[in-house]
Amino acid sequence: MKKKLRNSILLILLLFSVQVWAQQREIAGTVVDEEGVPLPGVNVLVKNTTTGTVTDFDGNFRLEVPDKDNTILVFSSIGFAEQEIMIGEKNNFNISMAVDTESLNEVIVTSFGIERNKKSLGYAIQDIKTEELQEGNQKNIVSGLQGKVAGVSITNSGGAPGSSASIYLRGGTSITGNNEPLFVIDGVPMDNSTGASTSVPSINRAADLNPEDIESISVLKGPAAAALYGIQASNGAIVITTKNGKPGVSSITYSGTFSVDNILGTPDVQQVYGQGQQVLSTDGFSYVTESEFSWGPEVPSGEQVYDHIDNFYQTAFTQDHNVSYSGGTEKGTMYLSIGDLSQDGVIEGTGYDKTSFKINTSSNVTDDLTVGASANYIVTEIENTRQGSVSGSSFNSLLSYPVNVDITDYLDAGGSQSTFYNNQQFDNPYWSLANSPNNNKVNRLLGILNVSYNFLDDFNISYKLGTDYYREFNKRVIGEGSLIENRSDGYIDQSEREFRRTTSNLILRYTKDITEDFGVEALIGNTVEDEKNHYIFTYGDGFLAPGIISINNVAQEDQSVTETILRRRNIGVFGELKLAYRDALFLNFTGRNDWTSTLPKSDWSFFYPSVGGSAIITELFEQNGNDITSDNGLSYLKLRATYAQAGKDALTPGLLQTLISTNINPLASSAYSFNGVDVGNPELKPEFTDTYEVGFDARFFQNRISLDFGLYYTKSTDQILRDIRVPPSSGTFYSTLNNDGEIENKGLEALLTASIFPRENEFQWDMTYNLGMNKNEVLGLPGQLDEVYLSDSWAFGNNAAGAAILGGSLFGLRGYRAVRNDTGELVIGSDGFPQLETVVFEDVNRLPDWTLGITNSFSYKNFNLRFLLDLVQGQDAYNATKSALAYYGLAEETLNRNSEGTRVVEGVMADGSPNTTVVSEMDYYQQYYSQDAENFIEDASFTRLRYATLTYNLPSNLLDRLNIASAQISVTGRNLFTITDYSGVDPEVNTFGAGIQGAGSVGIDNLGTPNTRGFDLGLRFKF
């Protein structure tokens, strides 16, 4: 032992002396691929130094190296296997790079954009390259990840243009806060919030990115992966790297898609009974025709009937064009792009437009000093209709038109909106399209400046300053002439939001192979984040004159303005130490301390660590002379384990103070008063999530089959719970609490990839299986609460809402259920209807038990066929749309109504005697059936063919003559089929969108626009 130590010290001294005394000599060479084609942009590095260069356009390089025979050159390039060459006495090298089939030395982007060798990581991470992301032609990058990453649950909220997609990694950790991962673009966090509007679809802001600009996405699944990002990454992180130019390669790429979309379907609507409602009085049973309900008598044969919902939707067309330039020299690189998306909605007049400009430059000032800058400017505009059960909602209005009423006849002779029955208090959906616009406009700039400097051989210091800035303008209008109660003069509300987040990252790294066997990598960094949100909300009640849709057209006294400013600042200091032994054993420690403005001074500093390790078993055996790999068996085996903690502050500023305001209870007082809502908690403490994970990565048959498998357990404690309903006697309806909230998640993730045929084969078949399983349980809630629900997710009739259930799922449900006696009979009230009580549905879980994404890729010569089959199984949905259809008398299940129009509900009275009270069929459905949430909880498991794409690459001999580097034509079908038992239109549903925090609204089907099925024609040229 002593001897070894002395030897290594000697060796270190020797190494130093060698460097000090080394003489330089110049070498040169050419790098080609297996077919002899010169390779530009290959990195050539003297091993264990920062001395290096890249090959030029013709694959040539020239480099000064230490004049020492054992100097080793490392050649690396993405897609090729890394090569090491000892220079010996040669001065000229012809290097042939082999395509990397093994990708054992996969380089992966981790925290702060730092590239790491995947085998050294002790935690689960999965990366998605640009081609994979773009498969399926999703315009929202979150949707683009669907089915492609193990253990990631993504739900599109609907088919309206500019709808959000929610994303959860490993379930959720927060009862009332954000459960979505942190989005990081080129090392700087970016906002992916979704406006929490329950009336108009809102987009998640990561959708602003142009998928074409993205080079790769690393999904850091747990807090382990994100330990260094701190606070906001306790739900994992989506680390996005954008494209940049490559030295020696210049190209211009055009890509475009043309799409047609139709909604997946519409609910089945009965076509037998027409307008009217049933009346049961002392005079007996009768019909009243004047009604918005379809509870009238049978429509006489020969009279026209309509399927209003089906007729409402149209075929939508989308165009997407992108042009990019990429180029560079040894001195610097550049990437420029313009993208323009113009998407029509499936509802007339709705649409989503996005234009983005991107520039990414990097310049090598000296060999050791690099500066870079990038800017992404995005303009989006969304036009949409109202949805859900709010007044003015298109879908709700469609239900309010009985099947025998002509919905297109809605204007009277004077051009005003007409009514089809007395006392109509809702707008015709077509009238709303023309008169009640809703739009959302965003201008956004994502900018980054960065400097990186290598010094003292082993040190690197880098600094990054980034900003995410946008202004959002939202306008929602009810047009003048509306039939909605109190809205006949129209109504306008508009919100303006200015968001700015500036991030500063300073990182010092030290990398050194201490001995041949020992490597050390140390990192210390500081990050400062400054966020400001400035909202101005204005509303105006009643337009003065027709035709002018502006707040100016509202009398001064009918306007109201509210201003909110929220600021949040955070300082983090973090460090990481990585130890490597013989490139086969790795140990990794991290620690981070945060200081945050959103917690009280006494608790605004908190520390959290992680420790992890990995062992390359195959390598260890080989080094000990016992190679356990074989060509027909195991080729690689890695084991990994990590424990990590992530701290979290109160993400929303201002929770410590209790604010008062005027007009809080406008009926009673307009003076400054306590409002019972903005009640602060000055004693907040940070919350923590602890994660344990283990896993292995095994590869077989010359790496043609690989399996990455992981198990995890996370526990989130001391939750900061916002807007918790507390006993009114405490002085408030809602409060921010910091005790007893506890959530557990456990699950597994598996990624299996297989190349069925050897690489040389002309026919290739690749398969990827992404499996994720998660079970989540709420272990603790504060005080005497057994549930926490979010009123934002109240579905039709307020009969049910998403809720976190104590002892049940974080993504549970609460609502009405019929009271039953001990023998299971319905208990009927004196009014003749089954009695309802509010319950928590302990077994309902709106997130899937497991998901499996299966990607298959077949290629033969210039053709490639890929498809993604997405299995999402074991989740429940609440079908409020069906409840609404039953209420209005449109559901097919209401066809069982008795011809005499009445029934006696089977059940017993409170005293045990059988019920004999006669009620009308309509009242049965409206006052009981549609309100009993249990009737609409359904298994929403599904299997969906997300996309199938056929690509044809034009032959190179043709392209050469056209001076085109490559060209590709593809045809894609999206959502081609779905296998499900769900009775609604689409089991993948989240009507209120990703903006609902905590328990969210995934699996709540509430009168939204269904998802679409579409076809795309794609073109891609590279010059």
Next chain:
Amino acid sequence: MKYIYRFLCLIGIIATFSCEDYLDVNDSVTNPTNTGLAPQYRIEGAIENTVATAQYRGIREVLGVVQYGSQNTPAYYSESWNTSLTTGSYFLWQNVYVYALPNTADLIYLGEEYNSPHYTAVGKILRAYLFGMATDQYGAIVTYDSYDPERTIELEPEFVSQPEVYELIFTLLDEALSELDMESEISLNAAEGDILYNGDLEQWKRFAYSLRARYLNHLIKKSSGEFAYDPQAVIEAAENGFISNQDNALITYGGGNASNDNQPFSVNGYGSTRFDYFSEFFVELLKDPLNTESEFRDPRLPVIVPEAVNGGYQGVVTGAGVENEEEEGDNYSVGYGGFYTSPDSPTYMMTYSEVKFIEAEARFRNGDVAGAYAAYKTGVEADLEKLNVPSEEISGYLNQIDEEIGQSNFGLSQIFVQKYIANMLNPETWVDFRRMDYNDEIYPGLERPENVNVSLFPGEDDWLEAMMYEYNEEDRNYENMPDNDPATRLTTPLWWDTEE
């Protein structure tokens, strides 16, 4: 290690800021905090939320219980004591605890912070009023664990028994009285927020004494112990209480466009839908207020009760509703439009006449019939004056009383009938009904409503005795809450309503 952090913290940000200053951005720059405004900017909100939220909710359903008004639908829950009352969907609770009390707690805190004990006194008087109103409807209530600006909210508040609440009420009033005698740096009306008394400290003191008289007088069924009924103490308090209608505690409404400028029970007020018609009991009582054989209509009848469209004054039987309202409705006197239910009608917290009726009751119980009779007549006179009845009619009324009743026939019934009329739309009436056991000898003509929920109130003498705690409280604080089974809560008399 700490030094390294600090060092990095400093280089991470611009060196001129310290970390602490840099992070100090959490406070609101657009809204004041609960303790951030001087008390003169909070007194108006404290008074308005006490009256227009809490007291309004404290009478909205009770007006049916005490048969001031009747709804158009039969078996309305407040009149027939069924669902909503039995399920805890009665919301005085949250209006007291969430809207009203916190503003008074802030006022007390701010009065101390700003060396202005007058505000502390006002806060305490309003709290005594609110705790009194709440305990008189629920019994045991939350007091010490309710909102306090100096600590975080109490997640599981403890309930306090009614005698302890009464103890607290008297303590609060005593403290307020002594604080009103102290020097205050900021005067009550500094920002024109004292909408009760415009900063007149003597009137505030008289209000405190009047409340003291009211709550002492609730204790008539107590013959022993700390809270034994002491008529002399009631009389003493009443004598220190209001001395004229000028002292009446009330908030006014302008009847303008803004909804909060309208009396809640007026046509566009936010409570009008709970007062469809006047009740038959109330209207008939005003047709024969002195319960005599001779025809004598109360001059207040046309002032308080609107005439029916089809002429005359007719109330709806409580609990019966109006069948076929479109045709029949015009035969009845609608709820809005009278002295108490017009857009510009004030809401009274307590009046001079109530104080005189309290005094009359205490004197009567103390054997001083002459003094009682005199106080009673002053009370009647004050109410007639409050309603702007012409003076000749007032003297006519008083003469009628002397003729028909006189000191010899005078008793509790006369006091309670007049108090019932004078305390129109005041929750205090329900306390009187229960203290007098809904006795129709006290309230001639009083009958159980129609469609009474017989499963909970089977006997003819069973009446509503208390309100259920709100279901929100039960869901989240059931461990601390007394029995909230409707069968016991709605039918069990409160502590002051039981003899001991």
